[in-house]
Amino acid sequence: MKITFWGVRGSIPCPARTHVHFGGNTSCVHVSVAGEEIILDAGTGIRGLGRSFLRRGIDRATLLLSHTHWDHICGFPFFTPAYDARWSMRILAGHLPHEAGIRSVLASQMTDPMFPVPLEAMRGARAFEDFAAGDTFMLGEAAIRTTRLNHPNGATGYRIEHGGVSFCYITDTEHTPGKLDPNILGLIEGADLVLYDSTYTDSEFPTKVGWGHSTWQEGVRLCRAAGARRLGIFHHDPDHDDSFMRGIAAEAKAAWKGAFVVREGRSVLLQPGERGERLTAAPSSYADISLPR
Numbered sequence: 649m650k651i652t653f654w655g656v657r658g659s660i661p662c663p664a665r666t667h668v669h670f671g672g673n674t675s676c677v678h679v680s681v682a683g684e685e686i687i688l689d690a691g692t693g694i695r696g697l698g699r700s701f702l703r704r705g706i707d708r709a710t711l712l713l714s715h716t717h718w719d720h721i722c723g724f725p726f727f728t729p730a731y732d733a734r735w736s737m738r739i740l741a742g743h744l745p746h747e748a749g750i751r752s753v754l755a756s757q758m759t760d761p762m763f764p765v766p767l768e769a770m771r772g773a774r775a776f777e778d779f780a781a782g783d784t785f786m787l788g789e790a791a792i793r794t795t796r797l798n799h800p801n802g803a804t805g806y807r808i809e810h811g812g813v814s815f816c817y818i819t820d821t822e823h824t825p826g827k828l829d830p831n832i833l834g835l836i837e838g839a840d841l842v843l844y845d846s847t848y849t850d851s852e853f854p855t856k857v858g859w860g861h862s863t864w865q866e867g868v869r870l871c872r873a874a875g876a877r878r879l880g881i882f883h884h885d886p887d888h889d890d891s892f893m894r895g896i897a898a899e900a901k902a903a904w905k906g907a908f909v910v911r912e913g914r915s916v917l918l919q920p921g922e923r924g925e926r927l928t929a930a931p932s933s934y935a936d937i938s939l940p941r
Contacts, residue, residue: 655693658883666889671912685709694723715803735772743802751776797821813918
């Protein structure tokens with residue numbers, strides 16, 4: 649299972665010199681497993697992923713959305729492969745089962761006067777499906793488990809399992825101090841890698857209550873309690889520049905050796921039988937994976 653980070657920022661893109669090392673694109677993670685190409689969220693990072701798919705001749709993928717706040721879907725209209733009728737894309741979401749549905753929500757951001765091209769132009773977007781957070785299903789040979797997260801308007805967490813390895817994607821969610829979320833604990837139990845909403849630090853959190861986000865320290869507490877092996881600190885606050893993030897990286901490593909800060913343009917490889925993962929050196933630069941400059 650190969651996991652590549654195309655967008656790791658939260659709230660709003662940050663195209664600034666102060667945000668180059670860790671990245672400025674919003675949430676988009678690509679999981680390649682058992683012949684399946686799975687995309688987690690469609691923030692601005694999905695634009696570069698689409699270019700990479702075209703370059704490599706990949707012609708199908710499944711998009712799993714955590715939720716539909718702007719920073720997680722604003723890249724969707726710029727996912728070039730979906731405009732090709734020869735392409736095949738399936739889009740799923742678990743936070744809208746009793747609302748208008750995921751197709752309607754994505755179409756709404758591509759209407760006049762917000763956007764000049766309608767959703768119907770994306771001829772490769774062939775299926776739009778809603779499920780209820782907590783459901784389980786299969787994508788080919790990969791098993792998908794889901795859970796409800798604590799976020800305004802709802803959000804869904806995912807666990808992807810195949811061949812003895814597991815990866816969890818937990819963003820956006822807000823914790824209750826002193827009480828570990830049982831939904832998250834159940835989903836991440838024994839996971840090889842957990843990507844967790846670490847928008848704030850514990851010291852920042854008291855002034856952000858109700859905003860729907862968590863801290864890297866809470867991520868450590870959850871992973872240790874659930875017996876997860878590694879924590880990927882994710883969904884960086886736009887006000888946290890490279891200098892600030894380097895400080896978090898050092899603090900997190902000192903607090904728990906399993907924690908690391910996720911960087912745009914890097915990959916993690918989960919290998920069966922090793923019960924662990926390694927940070928790969930390749931792709932080692934933005935150019936290697938055709939990230940937009």
